[in-house]
Amino acid sequence: MAAQSFLSESLLGWSIFTFILLVILAFCWVYIRKFQSRQESEVVSTITAICALAIALITSALLPVDIFLVSFMKYPNGTYKEWAANNETRAQIEDTVLYGYYTLYSIILFCVFLWIPFVYFYYEERDDDNGNKCSQVKNALKYTIGFVIVCVVLLLIGAFVPLETPPGQNSTQWEKVQYLFEELGSSHGLPALSFSISSLTLIGMLAVITYTAYGMSVLPLNLIKGTRSVMYERLENTEDIDDVEHQIEKLKSKCKDGRPLSSRDRHNLQELEGKLQVLQRRGRHLEIAERNCCTKVGSALRPFKVLLGIFFILVALLFTVALFISNLDKALHSAGISSGFIIFGTNLTNPLNELLLALQPVFPLDYILITVITMYFVLTSMAGIRHMGIWFFWIRLYKIRPKRTRPQALLFLCMILLLIVLHTSYMIYSLAPQYVMYGSQKYLSQSQMPSADPTSGNATVAITKICDADAPEGFPRWSGGVLLQGEEVCD
Numbered sequence: 448m449a450a451q452s453f454l455s456e457s458l459l460g461w462s463i464f465t466f467i468l469l470v471i472l473a474f475c476w477v478y479i480r481k482f483q484s485r486q487e488s489e490v491v492s493t494i495t496a497i498c499a500l501a502i503a504l505i506t507s508a509l510l511p512v513d514i515f516l517v518s519f520m521k522y523p524n525g526t527y528k529e530w531a532a533n534n535e536t537r538a539q540i541e542d543t544v545l546y547g548y549y550t551l552y553s554i555i556l557f558c559v560f561l562w563i564p565f566v567y568f569y570y571e572e573r574d575d576d577n578g579n580k581c582s583q584v585k586n587a588l589k590y591t592i593g594f595v596i597v598c599v600v601l602l603l604i605g606a607f608v609p610l611e612t613p614p615g616q617n618s619t620q621w622e623k624v625q626y627l628f629e630e631l632g633s634s635h636g637l638p639a640l641s642f643s644i645s646s647l648t649l650i651g652m653l654a655v656i657t658y659t660a661y662g663m664s665v666l667p668l669n670l671i672k673g674t675r676s677v678m679y680e681r682l683e684n685t686e687d688i689d690d691v692e693h694q695i696e697k698l699k700s701k702c703k704d705g706r707p708l709s710s711r712d713r714h715n716l717q718e719l720e721g722k723l724q725v726l727q728r729r730g731r732h733l734e735i736a737e738r739n740c741c742t743k744v745g746s747a748l749r750p751f752k753v754l755l756g757i758f759f760i761l762v763a764l765l766f767t768v769a770l771f772i773s774n775l776d777k778a779l780h781s782a783g784i785s786s787g788f789i790i791f792g793t794n795l796t797n798p799l800n801e802l803l804l805a806l807q808p809v810f811p812l813d814y815i816l817i818t819v820i821t822m823y824f825v826l827t828s829m830a831g832i833r834h835m836g837i838w839f840f841w842i843r844l845y846k847i848r849p850k851r852t853r854p855q856a857l858l859f860l861c862m863i864l865l866l867i868v869l870h871t872s873y874m875i876y877s878l879a880p881q882y883v884m885y886g887s888q889k890y891l892s893q894s895q896m897p898s899a900d901p902t903s904g905n906a907t908v909a910i911t912k913i914c915d916a917d918a919p920e921g922f923p924r925w926s927g928g929v930l931l932q933g934e935e936v937c938d
Contacts, residue, residue, distance in 0.1 A: 467508060475500040482833075482852040489573075492854035495566045499558050499861035503868045506551045507825050510872055511818040513544050514883065515811075549637075552644050555865050559647060560598035565591045567858050598643065605642025644869060651870035654863050657838075659824060659871075662831025663763045669830075670756030673749060684730050691723045762823065766878060769799040773877045800879040813882070820878070824871045825864070832860050 475497045483493060520537060521527055527537075569587035698716050702708050708716065772795050780794040799820075806812040837845040837859045845856030876883045 464512070468505065471501050471504045471508070472497075475504065478829075479857060482847060482849055483857055484851050484853055487853055489570060489854055492566055492570050492858060495563060496854070496857040496861050499563060499858075499865060502551065502554055502558060503861065503864040504825065506555065506865075507821050507868045507871060508818070509544075509547060509551065510821055510875060510883070511814060513548075514817060515814050516540060516544060549640065552640060552869075555647070555869065556598060556640075556643055559862060559865055560594045561591060563858050563862050564594045567855055570854050570858075601643040601646050602639040606639035647866055648869045648873060651866035651868070654867045655828070655870050655874065658831035658835060658863065659828040659867060660831070661835055662827035662829070663759075663766075665834050666827050666830040667756040667759035667763070669834075670752045670759065673752065681730065681734065684726055688723065688726045688730065691719055691726060695719050695723065765799060769797055769878045770874075772797050773880060777877075797879065797881075800881050803879050803882040817875075817879075817882070821871070821875060824874070825868065828864060828867045828871075829860075832863060837863075 479493060479496045479500065483496075520540070565587050568590040569583055572583045572586045695716065698708070698712055698719070701712065776795045776797070803813050803816060806816060833847045836843055836847055837856055845853060845859060847856060847860060
């Protein structure tokens with residue numbers, strides 16, 4: 448019976464995962480096709496951008512899945528379900544999720560240091576006059592080697608810098624080298640991956656400060672402000688056409704008596720005729736857009752957009768307060784810099800953490816909220832990149848515009864999103880540390896209570912409590928000092 452329950456629930460979980468995966472792939476395809484330039488699009492860069500964006504979204508969606516799976520093992524009263532009563536079954540599920548983190552993080556390393564740079568330089572080396580593909584590949588590989596060297600250096604530093612105290616000073620150099628290799632073998636290379644991911648997370652923090660923060664401001668303001676009405680734009684465009692036609696007629700009237708136009712008038716006439724063609728083409732596009740059903744639906748949903756913008760502003764303020772309280776709690780009550788300022792328990796009231804805990808009794812509101820929070824950071828980051836463009840310090844490299852974005856800009860966008868997702872996973876832990884660490888788990892605590900019969904003494908009563916730092920630990924998951932968002936199971 449327990450095996451059948453486990454299989455049915457596993458099938459349900461994998462079905463939901465497959466559906467979400469298909470939705471993510473469809474969204475990535477529509478998003479990339481919406482922004483990529485029709486004149487400069489290429490199959491290799493398009494596929495790379497779609498896959499990289501999908502990896503970023505799948506990685507961000509793994510945290511809610513992790514919280515759900517660990518919490519789903521127990522009943523609301525704190526006891527394990529029949530299929531999860533075995534320690535080996537629980538360990539197998541947890542290891543599967545943990546390997547999912549390792550796999551996705553390894554793919555992110557591959558994308559950031561090899562795949563995306565190679566495709567970028569491959570497209571940069573494209574020459575319409577000379578279609579030598581071998582030369583393109585060779586030059587792209589030559590420039591990509593620099594990124595590979597940086598990745599190898601990070602992996603070597605993470606692999607061979609000892610996390611524990613090495614042998615004493617009396618040991619030989621060979622014994623110290625042997626110790627490093629033994630530690631590398633015992634950890635299966637996880638410290639190397641953790642150090643590389645932590646380095647990219649640090650870069651992702653700068654991207655979050657730049658793009659995500661801007662997106663959290665510009666997205667709600669644009670929803671409240673809205674866009675200009677298509678009807679108003681058509682009226683304004685018609686007035687511009689009439690004005691340009693009047694200027695053209697005025698210039699042509701100068702040569703009615705047979706006198707030729709001056710070179711300056713001919714130049715102005717050519718500019719006005721070109722401007723008239725652009726305005727007429729824009730008028731046709733606006734006419735099509737005015738008849739479009741999406742435009743009519745968007746106008747009808749205008750009040751809801753304003754409410755959604757106000758809601759996003761309140762959410763941004765909530766996140767600001769939650770991050771401030773969480774960081775203050777870390778500064779005052781964390782375990783110190785050696786543990787990464789990890790908080791064991793909640794000392795200050797965090798509004799977002801309390802909200803998630805309050806929603807636990809109503810399944811599945813807490814999972815929906817943590818999923819919405821994760822997707823919120825991803826969407827605001829995409830909005831920030833879209834409005835700001837790609838910058839290198841004060842130099843603007845690329846613009847992100849619908850149907851006019853160059854392939855290099857889309858590759859940069861996906862690489863920045865990959866870095867942002869890495870930091871977002873840690874930032875969500877800072878927003879709601881207790882919930883992200885333990886989910887909605889509960890456990891049974893044995894307490895001594897006075898019995899009804901005074902002669903029998905105290906009776907042992909099982910009380911259901913919410914998992915926190917004081918709960919018994921089951922299988923905590925850590926790697927190289929970096930928490931890979933693995934949930935802790937309390938017994």
